[in-house]
Amino acid sequence: MKDILDSLAQMVEEFGTAPTFEEMPRRTLQDKGIGGPTAAHVIEEVHVPLNLAYLSFTTGSSAFQNIVGVTHPEMEAREKATRLVFEQAKVQSGSNILFTYPPLVNVFTKKALDACGMNCSFLRRSSRDAFLAALYNNRPDVVVGESSFLRSALEDAKSMGMATFLPKEVIILAAGTPLDLELPAVAERILNGLVHDLYGCQEFGWITINGIPVRDDITLVKSPLSGNSMYEVVVGGLPMGDSFPVADSGHICNSAGKIITYRRERTFPEYEVIVRATTLSSDVTIGRVARTILRIKGRIVKVDPGVKTMASQTMLELCSGGDASAEPIIITGPQGTGLFDELVKAQLEYQQMSKSDPVWVKKR
Template sequence: MKGMLAEIANMVKDFGSAPTFAEMPRKTLADKGIAGPTAAHTIEEVHTPLNLAYLTFTTGSSAFQNIVGVTFAEMPRKIQASFNVLQRAGLKAGDKVLVTYPPLVNVFSGDAMKKYGLEWRFLVRSSRDAFLAALYEFQPQAVVGESSFIRAALEDARHMGVADELPRDIVLLTAGTPLDLELLPTAKSVLNARVHDLYGCQEFGWLCMDGVPVREDIELVKLPGGAGQEMFELVVGGLPMGDSFPVSASGHVCNSEGKIITYRRERTYPEYEVIVKATTLTSTVTLGRVVRSILRIKGRIVKVSPDVVTGAEHTVLELKPDYVSAGEQPGIIIEGPQKTQFFDDMVRAQLDYQQKAKADPTWTKRS
């Protein structure tokens, strides 16, 4: 028996049904397209579940930064939304893009930028002087970054008398924070640049560009009550963003056709609860797993109605203001299939996950 165990010990070092640590597939920052410096992060290796396309983090604008999981099922629509952004901006395959903050690539996804055929580069350091140096050396056709940072850097260039050495007629895709309106005249005078205002998040990808949706499953829900200007909650694929916007007939400052004034967003109060009223699933057990998965990787609370209809032709969701904050209010119905696409993608992701084994025989669970 000792001889057999010795033979097994030698065999498992050379081959086996499970990988060694050295054989495990790896997703580096370079593989994700975000291998650039930031002053706000450390670099940490993690074991990423095979059912997730990649991990990223929320920006922390409204609370502590939280892990976001992006599933394979949602990638096609996420990539298409990014293509819509890049096409509307007039970019083409082979164009060079300077990204000032590497995690912004995760909102596109590196795969989207690769498939579109872009070449992108990051700053040597996350500073304004490094940004100006990169503009001069890289000569990009477009820049992706936060608007106030870009404005301040361009003002530096003008004060230093080096604005004439920077590229002209480029595209500025501003994101991450509300658009700094002072950037528009500065960008025009220093770079003769076209400015676009992107709204989105790590959980869902890009949602609006210059006040125009870039996905098919965007819905605007008027907030109940309140005084002053009417505000509308932005709902993507049946899930509320927690952000509200005014809607204006006069249009967005970057595009008169864009009616959603994304640079004047406010946090929604009271927040909406999402209740599943009907599902294409035949199992409420699976539906329960879907809503828990959405909570864990997207941070959105979804509840299942006690009288939910299973096996329905399409998903039906009800949005209700938080009872504690708003009292009893009428619900708003969101019906699929078009307007619940994101939720349905998460259903598909859960089904894919359940149909695949854990893939690691050392990990067992008893139900």
């Protein structure tokens, strides 16, 4: 028996098909393009499911930071949005981009940045002094960062007599928080720079630049916020939870942009999403999609018990939880439900993927 066990152990080492820990594929921070320091995180290795393109985290601006999963079918739309952002901001291929906060790369995705030919760098330390040093030493063409941080750092440069030594005509992509309305004037005065206001999130990628949508599946719906002429942004059938004024006068950074993203208000009560019709043949699968969206995007989706399956297009209904008399809002595919349908595709791909780890067996 000992000989058999010895032979078995040798076979496992020499002919085993399941990977050892050393043989497992690795996706490092450098692989994701976010290999820079932040004062808000620790670095921890995790086992990431193969059905996710990568993991990220919410910013924590409105609640505790939570894990975000990004699926492979979503990547094409994120890359397209990234290209539109750079086109609108007149960022040229081959530009040197300085990110003041590395996780912002995840909203673009490294794949999209590489496809656009961008050269990315990060601060040596996450501080205003480090930002000014990087501006002086690296001379970036583009800076991506939170607007109040950038404004404060540039004002520091002015007060310290450093402004004349900084690069000029820098393009600033303000992201992560609502735009600091003093930044455009400060950037123009100190860097002769032009500011663009990016709105988006880790869950869905970039949504607008200067109040102009950069996705095809954006719907604006009347916000349930009482007494306000506000509209909520819905991405591919999923509400953002953010409401904005829509004004003909235009965005401060571009009069063609009508969504005033720097005047954001959290929607209350939030819309509920109910699936009324699906292209799927199984109501069980659409139920799994709803749970997947909750787990990786933090959005609650309910399935109508009488949901129509094998429909020609997806139909989602948005219901206001605070007003039973309000007219329901219907969003239909394929364009209006683009993101939702991408997550349906991801669920189908996952169900068709056999478990690659043979010790992972569920029994009823």
